[in-house]
Amino acid sequence: DAKTTQPTSMDCAEGRAANLPCNHSTISGNEYVYWYRQIHSQGPQYIIHGLKNNETNEMASLIITEDRKSSTLILPHATLRDTAVYYCIVYLSGGTSYGKLTFGQGTILTVHP
Amino acid sequence: KAGVTQTPRYLIKTRGQQVTLSCSPISGHRSVSWYQQTPGQGLQFLFEYFSETQRNKGNFPGRFSGRQFSNSRSEMNVSTLELGDSALYLCASSQGQGEGEKLFFGSGTQLSVL
Numbered sequence: 094d095a096k097t098t099q100p101t102s103m104d105c106a107e108g109r110a111a112n113l114p115c116n117h118s119t120i121s122g123n124e125y126v127y128w129y130r131q132i133h134s135q136g137p138q139y140i141i142h143g144l145k146n147n148e149t150n151e152m153a154s155l156i157i158t159e160d161r162k163s164s165t166l167i168l169p170h171a172t173l174r175d176t177a178v179y180y181c182i183v184y185l186s187g188g189t190s191y192g193k194l195t196f197g198q199g200t201i202l203t204v205h206p
Numbered sequence: 207k208a209g210v211t212q213t214p215r216y217l218i219k220t221r222g223q224q225v226t227l228s229c230s231p232i233s234g235h236r237s238v239s240w241y242q243q244t245p246g247q248g249l250q251f252l253f254e255y256f257s258e259t260q261r262n263k264g265n266f267p268g269r270f271s272g273r274q275f276s277n278s279r280s281e282m283n284v285s286t287l288e289l290g291d292s293a294l295y296l297c298a299s300s301q302g303q304g305e306g307e308k309l310f311f312g313s314g315t316q317l318s319v320l
Contacts, residue, residue: 125306136210136296136311137249144306180249186307192239192254192300193262194309 096120097181102201105175111168113200115181118162124185126157127194128166130177130202137180137196140166171204178202207233210299210312218318224285227315229297231278237261237302238280239309240272243294255280256302284317292319 105111129137240252251264255274298309
């Protein structure tokens with residue numbers, strides 16, 4: 094079972110910031126928070142990941158609360174091409190978990206003109 | 207670097223047949239994972255290979271198998287196909303060591319079983 098809870102769907106206006114929340118209250122101390130997105134019939138695309146600190150890359154920012162029980166993915170200036178299903182995943186690569194991402198239902202983000 | 211390459215992109219088979227799908231990982235990556243995606247079950251983990259050895263396995267019947275070659279390329283095989291095996295099959299590659307790894311996915315093989 095997925096260890097995360099995300100809203101089923103969200104809307105965002107083009108050019109505005111998209112803030113996608115994720116709850117992961119049972120996250121263990123060494124698990125990372127990952128975000129992937131999937132555009133219809135394509136493979137999931139890696140966006141960003143983090144352990145404790147906030148992270149930023151060319152695609153997005155990841156804000157993780159101090160207690161690590163929730164996080165927010167921020168797309169600073171959403172475009173129509175950002176319309177996709179966004180998955181929040183907690184994952185620790187190691188031991189019996191290598192390569193085993195547990196995907197939930199994700200959030201369908203629709204960016205409107 | 208080239209991304210993860212999966213072939214073929216589309217495949218149509220009939221019940222009872224078997225099928226082999228191929229995945230070429232990103233150069234330097236030694237781990238390959240396989241996933242099945244269906245509308246009803248979403249993305250589900252099949253198995254993971256590292257240095258030609260299966261390290262992890264999901265909850266799928268023995269009809270689903272895989273292997274990895276010395277150049278890290280991987281194949282998965284489904285025998286005695288059933289209608290319910292119709293799905294998008296995805297592979298992902300990573301270095302396969304250490305914490306905080308990123309997995310990179312291919313575009314998948316869309317399998318239709320008639």
